[in-house]
Amino acid sequence: MTKTDGTTILPVEAESTPRFPTYSVAGRAGTSFKPEHLAAIAADSGQQGFFEVHAENYMGAGGPPHRALERVRRDHPISLHGVCMSLGGPRPLDKEHLSRFKTLIERYEPALVSEHLAWSTHADTYLNDLLPLPYTGATLAYVCDHVDQMQAVIGRTILLENPSTYVLFADSSMNETDFIREISRRTGCGLLLDINNVFVSATNHGFSAxxxxxxxxxxxxxxxxxxxxxxxxxxxxxxxxxxxxxxxVADAVWRLYEIVIARGGPIPTLIEWDGKIPDWPVLRAEALAAQAILDGHAFRREASHVPG
Structure with missing residues (x-):
């Protein structure tokens, strides 16, 4: 992986004996992990894909949250999703927060690691929101620096998520897709495509999703x-x-998802559900609907390559 200054980020050497099994998330659909679902998940023998957790919920040293997550991680891959790194903010990254994030990666060996294209800090205050940023050359430079720094410290390539937005900046000189494309090109990071965010922003600002x-x-x-x-x-x-x-998930978002999967193939897909948490079968049904779309397009791709 190459940084914007041309130097190379060396991967952290893997431990000789991993703490958890290695599971693939390729072509799988998963859900947010909620501790209240733990017993139902353990009792469910069906396909469960993978689980996403917000890193900041597990930055304590121990206690019930870690016991629950360790139990899930023994049997499933996880995606570690950060919400407070503030990669889009102009201030330097919080080194202590970044260190705690690295510790979580080493502890749980997630299959995927991601963060947001947003800012969420001001001075010494963490804001309970993911705020938008202007798409300018100056912003691009410090976002790339922050992504480089995060990847160097954790020894992993991250996935950067596109935002949902409610305001636009008059001084933006690039559109969002070009801005995101350039971040990935400069830093080598991957991307997390949130299709609901695309639909929300497109509706709010009157452009085509x-x-x-x-x-x-x-x-x-x-x-x-x-x-x-x-x-x-x-x-x-x-x-x-x-x-x-x-x-x-709204019907319009499902339709966009099918279009994306038809074009891009069976990309690992996560159902986010963070408020008004339903019973496990309701959340699992959403993931199974996504899995059916992934499997259907994977089957059609395989069939199209069968010799006649």
């Missing part, structure tokens, strides 16, 4: 997110979508 996806560098995508959103009205009474993660 399909055109955005046609322009997105799909070859760099290592994971897809699907989630629910809610409808509100802005101050002018216009429709405003909120990336709320508190309900099922």
């Amino acid at each position: 399909l055109e955005y996806l046609r322009d997105f560098p799909l070859s760099k995508v290592g994971e897809i997110h699907l989630a629910g959103h809610t409808e509100q009205e802005d101050d002018e009474g216009e429709l405003l979508l909120i990336d709320s993660h508190d309900g099922p």
Whole structure:
């Protein structure tokens, strides 16, 4: 992996005896892991794909959260998803936070590691939100520096997630897909394509979600997110979508997902559900719906390569 200054990031040597089994997430659909589902997950003998956890929920040294996650990790791959690194902020990364993130990677050996293209800190305060940034040359430079730094410290290539946005910046000189493409080119990072975020932003700002996806560098995508959103009205009474993660995936987002999978193949897919948590069978059904789409397109691709 090459940094923007031309130097090389050397991977961290793997431990001789991994703590957990190695599982592939290729072509699999998974869900957010919620501790209240632990017993149901353990009792469920069906296909469960992989589980995503937010890194910041596990930065304590021990206790019930770690006992639950260790139990899940023994039998399943996990995706470690950061929400507070503030890669899009102008301030230097928090070295202590980055160190704790690295410790989690070493502890749980996740199959995927990801963060957001957003900022969430001001001075010494962590904000409970993922805030947008202007797409300018200056912003691009420090975002790439932050991605380089994160990847160098953790010894892993990360996946960078496209944001959901509710405002645009007048001083942006690049569109979002070009900005994301250039980050990946300069840093070597992969991408996490959140299709619900695309739909939310497209609806809020009046652009075409399909055109955005046609322009997105799909070859760099290592994971897809699907989630629910809610409808509100802005101050002018216009429709405003909120990336709320508190309900099922919308039909329009499923349709976009099928288009992406038809073009890009069976990319690992995660159902995010973080509020109004349903019973396990409801969440699992969403993942099984995604798995059916992944399997269907994988089958069609294999069939198209069978000699006649």
